[in-house]
Amino acid sequence: MGARLRVVLDQLVHVVDPDQASAALDLTVGLIATAPSGCTVDAIVPAGAEVSVAGVGEVRTLGLGRRELAASWQLGIAPGVGGGMIHSPTLMAPLVRHDRVHDNDQTTVTLWDLRAWDAPEQLSKSLVAWQRGMLRRAVKHADAVVVPSHAVAERLSELARLGDRVRVVAGAPPRRFAAPADAADRRAALTLPAQYVVLAGSAADLHDGFRGAAAAGIDAVVMGAPDGAEPRYAELASAAGLPERRAHIRGALDTADRAAVLAGASLFATTSSSAGWPWRAVEAMTLGIPVVAVDSGSHRDVIADGGMLVAAEEIADAMVEATDAAADRLRVLAADRSRAFSWASSAERLWGLHADL
Structure with a gap:
């Protein structure tokens, strides 16, 4: 049986960051299009969310809404998520203890910028605290932290002890981004x-x-x-x-x-x-x-x-x-x-x- 990559799509109902929400959907489409033979892409979503991306396999709908889920995962409480390969296109992820070696469970997250550390005045105090807390959880439990550039990777290495778990994967513009006819x-x-x-x-x-x-x-x-x-x-x-x-x-x-x-x-x-x-x-x-x-x-x-x-x-x-x-x-x-x-x-x-x- 092929591998199943489970993507966290947490902003389908409650959008916190429009750029990151759009990127999550575009990345999911890309993952489906480039999936190796026998591999599928599943989704993990908060309560009330519907996935409209063609080609997504199983959708795991959790019992909490996005806001409540963010608070729960910050505390390391992630019931009902399940294991396997999980990737979150943001820091919003079930970062809990798991066994990558014996159970083949993997959890990776993406960190798009470091404003919560370098320019906290640009964000709300609650979001700064949440992001910093989630990075601490990532240090403990993430198998990899994806960043969009080598400069971010270098700066992140000064903020957190992640060693070789930091990986660089660039972003992209929105799919079919072009000037509209009107x-x-x-x-x-x-x-x-x-x-x-x-x-x-x-x-x-x-x-x-x-x-x-x-x-x-x-x-x-x-x-x-x-x-x-x-x-x-x-x-x-x-x-x-x-x-x-x-x-x-x-x-x-x-x-x-x-x-x-x-x-x-x-x-x-x-x-x-x-x-x-x-x-x-x-x-x-x-x-x-x-x-x-x-x-x-x-x-x-x-x-x-x-x-x-x-x-x-x-x-x-x-x-x-x-x-x-x-x-x-x-x-x-x-x-x-x-x-x-x-x-x-x-x-x-x-x-x-x-x-x-």
Whole structure:
């Protein structure tokens, strides 16, 4: 009988992180498509969840909802889950004692970023505490912790004693990520100008991005801003020399709206240097948008030669260049680099990981 890989899909009803929720589904599709002969993909889901992914085998529906399950698993209480090969595309996993050698039980988890340690102000206090607690459980019970880049792996090794259990498996953009046919209408509905750059980063590091937009003489759009952050971000823009009317602050957008906004941008610039998977930068490269990023370990690993990597104080000058002389070259480089990432490739590496274990 072939192997059965059981994937934890915990955000089907209660979405905590839209990027990670989307990645979990895309990875599952990839695992099904690349499953070795005789192997199947099952799912473990909270109460009330329904799995709509074609090709999933057995679905184990647990008795607790997602919120209650998170609290239970943090305490190491995981009744009804069962054994076998289990992978969670997040830290949300039944991290309990098991016997990999004699029972062939395996539990692996994915850690997408280290904000809970390096930038805790970007998360709620409860989420920071939960993630730190789950990493402690992973140190005790995970057979492997998957991270999306070597920079994250290096930083994680400083935070936790995991030894050779840290494995690097890159992420990818959402499947079939492309500008929708009604992209112009979507941008109009979001009241965006004809020309703009898209900025990514926290309030603490967006100043350089706004300064770059001002230097390039172009409007700036920030996606995914926290609720109620618009006045603060507008003040940051003004302090950086960009008039408030030219700073367009938007909250979380669905995949189609996000693709529409990125597709219409002259440039994508990210000023964040924290260790993690750069979701928006990968999406921008997929659409062939010029990318400028603060030079950091994660950006060197993921963006590499697909964009301009510069020091924080050089962001403004790089943005001016990227919207002018270097624009065409950067579009080609971005599109070429984006082809390095796919969920099928990530899935194959994950199958290989479990085979190694």
